[in-house]
Amino acid sequence: MSTIITPAQERTSDLYTPTKADKFSFGLWTVGNRGRDPFGDAVRPTLTPVNIVKKLSELGAWGVNLHDNDLVPFEATPAERDRIVREFKQALNDYGMVVPMATTNLFFHPIFKDGAFTAVDPAVRAFALQKTMRAIDLGVELGATTYVFWGGREGVDAEASKDPLVAVKRMREAIDFLCQYVLDNGYNLRFALEPKPNEPRSDTYLPTVGHMLAFIYTLAHPEMVGLNPEVAHENMANLNFTHSVAQALEAGKLFHIDLNDQKGPRYDQDLRFGSENIKNHFFLVKLLEDSGYTGPRHFDAHAYRTEDEQGVWDFALGCMRTYNMFKEKARRFNADPEIQALLAEINGGDQTYGGLLGSGYSTETATRLKEALFDLDALARRGYHYEKLDQLSIEIILGTR
Numbered sequence: 001m002s003t004i005i006t007p008a009q010e011r012t013s014d015l016y017t018p019t020k021a022d023k024f025s026f027g028l029w030t031v032g033n034r035g036r037d038p039f040g041d042a043v044r045p046t047l048t049p050v051n052i053v054k055k056l057s058e059l060g061a062w063g064v065n066l067h068d069n070d071l072v073p074f075e076a077t078p079a080e081r082d083r084i085v086r087e088f089k090q091a092l093n094d095y096g097m098v099v100p101m102a103t104t105n106l107f108f109h110p111i112f113k114d115g116a117f118t119a120v121d122p123a124v125r126a127f128a129l130q131k132t133m134r135a136i137d138l139g140v141e142l143g144a145t146t147y148v149f150w151g152g153r154e155g156v157d158a159e160a161s162k163d164p165l166v167a168v169k170r171m172r173e174a175i176d177f178l179c180q181y182v183l184d185n186g187y188n189l190r191f192a193l194e195p196k197p198n199e200p201r202s203d204t205y206l207p208t209v210g211h212m213l214a215f216i217y218t219l220a221h222p223e224m225v226g227l228n229p230e231v232a233h234e235n236m237a238n239l240n241f242t243h244s245v246a247q248a249l250e251a252g253k254l255f256h257i258d259l260n261d262q263k264g265p266r267y268d269q270d271l272r273f274g275s276e277n278i279k280n281h282f283f284l285v286k287l288l289e290d291s292g293y294t295g296p297r298h299f300d301a302h303a304y305r306t307e308d309e310q311g312v313w314d315f316a317l318g319c320m321r322t323y324n325m326f327k328e329k330a331r332r333f334n335a336d337p338e339i340q341a342l343l344a345e346i347n348g349g350d351q352t353y354g355g356l357l358g359s360g361y362s363t364e365t366a367t368r369l370k371e372a373l374f375d376l377d378a379l380a381r382r383g384y385h386y387e388k389l390d391q392l393s394i395e396i397i398l399g400t401r
């Protein structure tokens with residue numbers, strides 16, 4: 001998509017059709033979501049993993065991610081496991097799909113009702129480690145190079161039930177243990193931690209990107225551990241997702257990303273990517289593309305409960321097309337001479353002091369800064385032209401430029 005697209009072409013072209021080069025991926029649990037919610041049962045039949053791989057590939061997706069139990073049922077025997085994995089690998093091969101990321105289901109089985117790595121019961125914590133080591137083996141066998149940890153039920157309903165200091169230590173102990181397991185086995189695998197502020201517990205530990213980022217630097221192997229931020233989860237905490245992603249990127253910690261949408265701070269909605277917060281998503285995609293992020297563009301979302309199977313594929317294609325439409329809008333923004341001239345003017349400012357900034361501290365710089373005379377009235381009078389800039393952004397987003 002490097003050529004200029006006119007509005008007329010845009011209406012008729014399929015330039016937004018996803019291709020494998022776009023690196024779009026979906027979890028088996030996303031398109032496989034059967035519409036079950038706390039108030040109602042499943043509304044769609046089960047899609048087999050092999051069918052999902054086939055259909056996603058036909059739509060232009062590149063990868064498929066999974067929890068251990070999305071593929072291998074909890075109660076499967078070793079022989080059943082081997083057969084399922086063999087057939088799945090065959091499908092990956094047949095349809096040219098990869099498994100970039102894998103994870104563990106540590107939240108569905110009743111064993112995990114009080115959490116996994118932070119559960120009060122040591123047997124539950126030990127079982128969680130066992131299950132995760134086996135799931136890591138499975139992920140590596142399928143080719144995954146990123147392993148996600150979503151805290152699921154790592155939290156509390158009754159505040160008195162757990163010491164929050166102990167909970168953080170337990171989380172660290174588990175991640176440190178599993179990093180060492182990966183190193184011991186010589187696996188090429190990095191961990192990506194996924195924060196969420198609440199749901200299904202009243203409060204989840206390490207609830208936002210910022211909390212997780214700080215936690216990572218307390219680990220034994222911080223270089224192996226990064227983040228998997230999710231649009232909906234940061235929005236549940238009413239935070240600016242693009243800024244959270246930027247902080248992760250700047251720290252070299254954006255190992256993976258969960259793209260979806262969310263209507264404000266309420267229950268986790270996992271809506272089709274870009275279906276609600278159009279302006280925010282434009283700036284998110286612009287950030288990912290401008291920053292040179294090369295990781296998967298993973299959609300962790302699901303179709304509305306009203307949909308049948310066709311609606312699921314409409315949903316999946318929609319996520320990918322919308323990403324590509326934002327990508328094209330970002331390209332237009334960057335190529336727009338008026339916008340770029342305005343940005344240059346905005347960022348120009350008074351260059352008198354430019355040389356004193358950005359090269360760190362020295363005694364001489366400190367002395368010059370302390371002695372500098374500023375035209376405070378001029379600084380106070382300055383208009384920043386952000387109204388104009390924002391309107392130009394809106395015109396790009398709404399397609400009039």
Ligand code: GLT
Nearest residue numbers: 029103148150194230258300
């Ligand atoms: C679950 C959760 C997601 C996580 C998945 C990985 S599972 O659907 O809501 O946000 O990314 O465990």
Ligand code: MN
Nearest residue numbers: 194230258300
């Ligand atoms: Mn997610």
Ligand code: MN
Nearest residue numbers: 232233268270
């Ligand atoms: Mn979610």
